[in-house]
Amino acid sequence: MGLVILVPWSFFLIALTKFLYHYLWVPLRIQHMMNSQGIKGPPYRFIHGNNKEVTKMKKEALSKAVGLTDDLFPRLQPHIYSWINTYGKNFVYWNGVRAEVVISEPELIKEVMKNSETIFQKRKLTDVGAKLLGNGLAFIEGEKWAKHRKLANHAFHGESLEWKGLEVKEIEVYNEFRFLTSEVISRIAFGSNYLEGEKIFAMLNKLKILVSQNIHKTAIPFINKLWKPADMLESEKLEKGIQDCVMEMIKKREDNVVSGEADSFGTDFLGLLVNAYHDLDDKNRVSLEDLVGECKTIYYAGRENVNSLLAWIVLHLAIHGDWQEKARREVIDIFGNQNPHLEGIAKLKIMTMIINETLRLYGPSHGLPRTVAREGQLGKFILPADIDILSLNIGPHRDPHLWGDDVHLFKPERFAEGIAKATNYTAAAFFPFGLGPRSCVGMTLATIETKIALSMILQRYTITISPTYVHSPIAIITIQPQHGIQIILEPLHSC
Numbered sequence: 001m002g003l004v005i006l007v008p009w010s011f012f013l014i015a016l017t018k019f020l021y022h023y024l025w026v027p028l029r030i031q032h033m034m035n036s037q038g039i040k041g042p043p044y045r046f047i048h049g050n051n052k053e054v055t056k057m058k059k060e061a062l063s064k065a066v067g068l069t070d071d072l073f074p075r076l077q078p079h080i081y082s083w084i085n086t087y088g089k090n091f092v093y094w095n096g097v098r099a100e101v102v103i104s105e106p107e108l109i110k111e112v113m114k115n116s117e118t119i120f121q122k123r124k125l126t127d128v129g130a131k132l133l134g135n136g137l138a139f140i141e142g143e144k145w146a147k148h149r150k151l152a153n154h155a156f157h158g159e160s161l162e163w164k165g166l167e168v169k170e171i172e173v174y175n176e177f178r179f180l181t182s183e184v185i186s187r188i189a190f191g192s193n194y195l196e197g198e199k200i201f202a203m204l205n206k207l208k209i210l211v212s213q214n215i216h217k218t219a220i221p222f223i224n225k226l227w228k229p230a231d232m233l234e235s236e237k238l239e240k241g242i243q244d245c246v247m248e249m250i251k252k253r254e255d256n257v258v259s260g261e262a263d264s265f266g267t268d269f270l271g272l273l274v275n276a277y278h279d280l281d282d283k284n285r286v287s288l289e290d291l292v293g294e295c296k297t298i299y300y301a302g303r304e305n306v307n308s309l310l311a312w313i314v315l316h317l318a319i320h321g322d323w324q325e326k327a328r329r330e331v332i333d334i335f336g337n338q339n340p341h342l343e344g345i346a347k348l349k350i351m352t353m354i355i356n357e358t359l360r361l362y363g364p365s366h367g368l369p370r371t372v373a374r375e376g377q378l379g380k381f382i383l384p385a386d387i388d389i390l391s392l393n394i395g396p397h398r399d400p401h402l403w404g405d406d407v408h409l410f411k412p413e414r415f416a417e418g419i420a421k422a423t424n425y426t427a428a429a430f431f432p433f434g435l436g437p438r439s440c441v442g443m444t445l446a447t448i449e450t451k452i453a454l455s456m457i458l459q460r461y462t463i464t465i466s467p468t469y470v471h472s473p474i475a476i477i478t479i480q481p482q483h484g485i486q487i488i489l490e491p492l493h494s495c
Contacts, residue, residue: 023047023097030099030384034092037381039101041083041092049094051216054079058216068319068471070361071408073398076475077366084395090381096218099387102367104395106402106428108379112370112391113428113435119376123369123388174311174485177453178303181310184449185302189269190249190295197299200245203238204300210235212476246295250274269298305364306446308478310453311485312362313354316410318465318487323412326350328458340455348451353412355450356419356430360403361410362479363432366394393431402429461489 027044034041042050061078074081080102083091089104103109112120178201186197210231228236253274256262265274273294279285286294317324327350334344367390374385383389400407402423403414415422423429433443457463466486474482 027094027097027099030387031092033382033384034099034101039090039092039381040087042087042094044094047097048218049096049098050079051094051096051218054093054216057082062474066471066473069408070410072361072473072479073394076473076479077394080366080392080395089395095216095388100390101383101387102390102392103378104392104399105379106396106426109391109393109396109428109431110435111378112389113368113431119373120370120378120389121373123371174307174481177307177310180453181303181307181449184306185299188445189298189302191266191268191270192249196249197245200242200296200299201303203242203245204296207235207238207242208300208304208477210238242296243292246292249295250277250291270295302446304478306449308362308364308480309355309358309446309450311481312479313358313450313454314457314463314487315465315469315481315485316358317354318463320410321464323350323354324458324463327354327454331455331458335455335459337459340452342448345448345451345455348455350412351451351454353415355447356415356422357410357412359432360397360414360430362473363393363397364478366475366479367392368431368434391428391435396429397432399429402426457489459492461491464488464490 024046027049031041031044042053044050045052057078061075064075066072066075079093083093083102084104090102090108092099092101094100103112182197182201183193186192190197214231249270253262253265253271257265265271265278273286273291276284276286277288277291317327330348330350331340334347335341370389370391372383372385372387372389376383378389396402398407419430428435433446464487466488469486470483472482473479
């Protein structure tokens with residue numbers, strides 16, 4: 001009888017010991033290790049870490065009205081802004097039970113980004129996050145990443161846009177750019193159009209919101225294993241829907257080859273992926289899961305990043321009429337009334353300055369997450385294995401020590417002599433598209449697409465801000481306007 005009672009108690013004590021080890025002892029040990037090296041931060045709180053504080057800070061920040069200003073760090077990432085001011089440029093905080101070391105010193109950021117394949121690897125996504133971008137280029141490692149990167153490099157180069165016949169007739173609000181960027185990425189990457197990808201875009205948008213809602217949501221031990229939260233169930237449903245849509249696109253390509261309507265799967269990104277999916281060489285073959293993951297990544301990033309960038313540029317051109325006129329004069333001098341071409345796109349110096357300054361203030365992400373794969377050194381610090389690192393770009397991009405006291409003002413002239421001179425040759429002072437070998441594969445394409453769209457707008461319209469516009473940027477993975485961007489477009493007399 002005594003033995004029967006003892007056995008379950010033994011299992012209970014073992015489970016309790018493991019629980020306390022992972023949820024108390026390990027965090028306190030890491031906290032002590034970091035603090036002893038001068039990396040301070042808010043104290044670890046049992047199970048939740050600092051997630052409750054982060055949620056409260058974000059809610060308070062978004063409840064406050066903001067004027068027409070670009071000083072948005074306290075609004076977009078209030079917890080990081082507060083803790084940098086309290087603990088310094090490098091600090092540690094707790095996303096639940098996991099330690100996250102936030103770094104904003106350019107030299108440390110450069111070291112992390114240059115060693116992303118060895119010690120500082122891509123961070124594993126949350127369960128919900130994996131449904132959005134899990135097996136795409138942005139979150140895979142090693143040989144698989146190299147293979148997928150090669151495919152993407154072949155598909156996404158500057159000439160991809162040259163023959164696509166992009167036309168812009170009118171731009172009204174932020175959402176209008178979604179149709180434009182959706183159409184462009186659909187044509188270039190998938191040989192289709194916005195209507196064919198509309199279901200995928202809608203499901204990806206819902207997934208994006210779910211991911212944003214769950215970034216600082218604590219996973220309660222044991223409970224999450226007993227039943228799945230509503231967000232997880234919804235994300236699985238959306239993932240299945242996206243996969244079904246992609247499979248339809250793949251089958252269409254395959255059927256065209258079998259029937260003789262086409263002699264190959266195509267040379268666009270989808271065609272290259274389908275070809276790799278059927279490759280007989282194991283070294284070159286990609287799995288169905290990887291193929292779907294890459295399609296999700298390109299559909300999402302190809303639209304979302306350019307959409308946000310275009311919207312914020314147009315807003316600033318509407319506010320800063322002098323820069324709008326400078327950009328228009330440059331466009332007219334180079335293209336006249338003709339459609340933009342690649343040779344001329346490369347000569348748009350003023351527009352490049354405007355794009356870079358907008359990326360500095362409204363970049364596609366606030367930081368690049370990594371995981372410490374094994375114990376290693378970062379600068380003078382020793383970091384234990386299995387903690388997370390956030391290489392902060394919103395910090396360096398808005399650091400007055402790097403950019404001057406006017407850091408929060410929109411001043412494209414900072415980039416008049418190029419990025420290197422603007423950053424005083426500090427590589428990690430400006431990295432909106434990443435840094436090192438893992439920099440964004442679509443960077444060139446995104447820049448060209450932005451320049452073409454802006455050139456066509458400036459050739460045809462003057463842009464002014466609408467009196468109904470309310471400046472309220474929010475971070476839902478990328479920085480986007482909470483209430484849209486209302487602008488007034490007036491045709492030029494020469495149109």
